[in-house]
Amino acid sequence: MPPPRRISRRSLHRAFAATAFATATAVLASGCFAGPATGPAAGTAKDGSARDGRVRVAMMQPPRSGLSPLSDDAFKLSRWSTAETLIRLDANGDAVPSLATAWHRSGRTWTLTLRDGVTFHDGTPLTAEAAARSLTAAAQASPKPRILDGVTLTAHATGPRTLTVTTADTDPLLPQRLSSPQLSILAAKAYRDGRVNPVGAGTGPFVLVRADGTASATLDRYDGYWGDRAKAAGIDVRYVPDGTARAAALRSGEADIVEAVPVSQASLLDPERIAEVAMPRTNTLYLNTSRGPFKDPALRAAARTAVDARALVAGVYEGRADLATGLLGPALPWAAKLREPIRKTAGATVPPGTTLTLGTFTDRAELPEVAQLLQQQLQKAGFTVRLDIREYAMIEADALAGKFDAFVLSRATVLDSGDPAAYLYSDFAADGSFNIAQLADPAVDRALDKAAAIAPGEARRRALIDAEAAVLASDAAVPLLHERVIQGEAPGVVGAARDPRERELVTAATHVR
Secondary structure (H helix, E strand, C coil), rough: CHHHHHHCCCHHHHHHHHHHHHHHHHHHHCCCCCCCCCCCCCCCCCCCCCCCCCCCCEEECCCCCCCCCCCCCHHHHHHHHEEEEEEECCCCCCCCECCCCEEEEEECCEEECCCCCCEEECCCCCHHHHHHHHHHEEEEEEEECCCCCCCCCEEEEECEEEEEEEECCCCHHHHCCCCHHCCCCCCCCHCCCCEEEECCCCCCEEEEEEEEECCCCEEEEECCCCCCCCCCCEEEEECCHHHHHHHHHHHHCCCCEEECCHHHHHCCCHHEEEEEEEEEEEEEEEEEECHHHHHCHHHHHHHHHHCHHHHHHHHHCCCCCECCCCCCCCCCHHHHCCCCCCCCCCCCCCCCCCEEEEEEEECCCCCCCCCHHHHHHHHHHHHCEEEEEEEEHHHHHHHHHCCCCEEEEEEEEECCCCCCCCHHHHHHHHCCCCCCCCCCCCCHHHHHHHHHHHCHHHHCCCCHHHHHHHHHCCCCCCEEEEEEEEEECCCCCCCCCCCCCCCCCCCCCCCEE
């Protein structure tokens, strides 16, 4: 049965355009982009335009861990081009030089040669000892950075610019792991009292000079950068969790670059101001396999059968998303070519009175509406569904602790290494650090271990699809759709990165004309 007719989302959004503009006016009045506090030359022009060659960025989520690179905050440091890694990935996901210029493997040990002439933002030189310090801090962190799930490594300097990294087990993917922003290399000053403070400690073309908690961050051009000099004089960052406010800031001229413009706002913006990028990001319904109704595989199958993802794509996302046929989407074109149909179990009849709590977060503007439509679909199947929707920072701990029966998450699938193995392990291995589904399935663990042991290439990709199939057969996760990010760029912005992996945004080439 088709869903009941609803008033056009576009009509509603246009009707409320005045409200969005009022939000932008409020942001302007509050001094959202009043300029950095680094000198009298940095300020806002009277007409609200970009000032003194600086780039103003409105980001979606505030830091959750004080901008520690050992957390997901690392990707902010990477997107601001302030912290760098030993290795980076090219467009195909292959490892290429960054702070390291060469590497080779002998058994479980990789030897890397570091780039000469690199200095940290505090003026100290990049040495193998400094690189080993950063990698050791990540390896010994609790919890470990997600990129090191299931990996034990040690790092040692064997010369001024020669670094060895040894893993407990053979790890053919180590170069890709070393490209993760969570393994950024920082100066010694960053590591104090068990914490990591990246202010003034990176190597990139911009130096982080000020971090004002969950409000803002300020970066200036670093003239001692080893690569091409940054074209912009600096970056002024503000965190704007509300998607309508982010879009309004772009429309009003308050921001030059805006992260993640909500689908609901895209039609209200000049098409010249938005860029749509297919992302390796999947919107997934995770089902708790360890407690509650979804401990029963038959009820997980019933939930999976009840979900109509097409209605979500057409309604909530207004067609600006791709229907999921697996966990890995069109941003990884090889996945669809290798995927085969999976035999699914039939769902059970839902016993009367079966109640569940479905959680999600507000930081991604579409997710609350996704949760509401899923609530309707699951209730139609016989479940009683209570929603719990909060800001991500307020809900993540409960989700990871298994306090929800179901959870809707927008998840990047190659965020860390350019390879989906880290994501699959983190989310679905029995000891994965992001196992919201609380899955402990020997078949899944075996498939993940097999894929991890294979060198990058066709055989590894086939093994990863087998692991995906094992996860889907468990019904621990119901993939809904693959998102496309909508990035806002003001007129005059040149060279903003449109990165499917969400590692780059403002680079040395980015500036405002």
